[in-house]
Amino acid sequence: MDVGLTHYLILSAILFSIGLFGALSKHNAIGILMCIEIMLNGANIAVVAFSRFLAADTVLLTGHVFALFVILVAAAEAAVGLAIVITLYRIRETVDVEKADSMKG
Amino acid sequence: MDFGAELAFWIFAVIGVGAAIAVVAVRNLFRAALWLVLSFFAVAGIYASLSADFLAVAQVLVYMGAISVLIIFGVMLTRNVQRGNPFNRAWPWAFVICASLMGLLIFVFHDTSWVTVEAAQAGPAINQGDPTTSEIADAIFDKDAGFLLPLEIGAALILAAVVGAIALVKDD
Numbered sequence A: 001m002d003v004g005l006t007h008y009l010i011l012s013a014i015l016f017s018i019g020l021f022g023a024l025s026k027h028n029a030i031g032i033l034m035c036i037e038i039m040l041n042g043a044n045i046a047v048v049a050f051s052r053f054l055a056a057d058t059v060l061l062t063g064h065v066f067a068l069f070v071i072l073v074a075a076a077e078a079a080v081g082l083a084i085v086i087t088l089y090r091i092r093e094t095v096d097v098e099k100a101d102s103m104k105g
Numbered sequence B: 001m002d003f004g005a006e007l008a009f010w011i012f013a014v015i016g017v018g019a020a021i022a023v024v025a026v027r028n029l030f031r032a033a034l035w036l037v038l039s040f041f042a043v044a045g046i047y048a049s050l051s052a053d054f055l056a057v058a059q060v061l062v063y064m065g066a067i068s069v070l071i072i073f074g075v076m077l078t079r080n081v082q083r084g085n086p087f088n089r090a091w092p093w094a095f096v097i098c099a100s101l102m103g104l105l106i107f108v109f110h111d112t113s114w115v116t117v118e119a120a121q122a123g124p125a126i127n128q129g130d131p132t133t134s135e136i137a138d139a140i141f142d143k144d145a146g147f148l149l150p151l152e153i154g155a156a157l158i159l160a161a162v163v164g165a166i167a168l169v170k171d172d
Helices: A005-025 A030-051 A061-092 B003-025 B029-049 B054-079 B091-111 B132-140 B149-168
Strands: A056-062 B125-127
Touching: A005 A030, A005 B003, A005 B029, A005 B091, A030 A056, A030 B003, A030 B029, A030 B054, A030 B132, A056 A061, A056 B132, A061 B054, A061 B132, A061 B149, B029 B054, B054 B132, B132 B149
Parallel strands: none
Antiparallel strands: A056 B125
16 A cells, blocks of 8 residues: 555544543643643644645655744743643642642632 | 655554553553653654654654653652553543544545645745755745744744743742
């Protein structure tokens, strides 16, 4: 079977859905952060696959630039997210997102 | 695609999906972080099979080098490894939603006949298999059609993130 754009897009959809499931179904805030990184990776695979397969025998570089910006934002998000988790742990002695409910109405 | 790239795709796709499932399923959070590193590595291999060499190296440096170390630091500092990483009460609903989203996405991706464009009208492009590093630099720093403003905004974002992270965790 010839590997083409569809294979890469289905791989990215599978990774995105696994990450979304983890992000929705976990107690631990760090576990949720890990699953968000998986989601970003899945989306990035789709972008790079489009830039490779949209024009025959050439690689469009705009998709690569876009993927680089996604990596940049993911790095910033990981730094701030882990700082928030560590602050939460200091104040509440827990990283369970269901116990961080003091703003719940 | 030639046979080697196809074989690389299948190997890295299986490793990446399996490691991602392990990240979600494993109870020990530290082991989940190690599976996450393996998943990042498989995604780097996928980039390489798409002839995106610079992105593959950036993935190894940024994700496997920096973000995974940050996450493992977070796991260690919050010392919740033994209590593990259990599922919450709503996980069957989350599973149903995510499984149907995955089915819908796969159906759409499989049924769409993607159009191909002429390379000349689609911005900067190179021949498949050529090194991408200097071409990406040209695409970003091009004076007319480049990405200079997003790059500067990204630099400001990183600076703000670093200052914010320090301000959040410092002792007063």
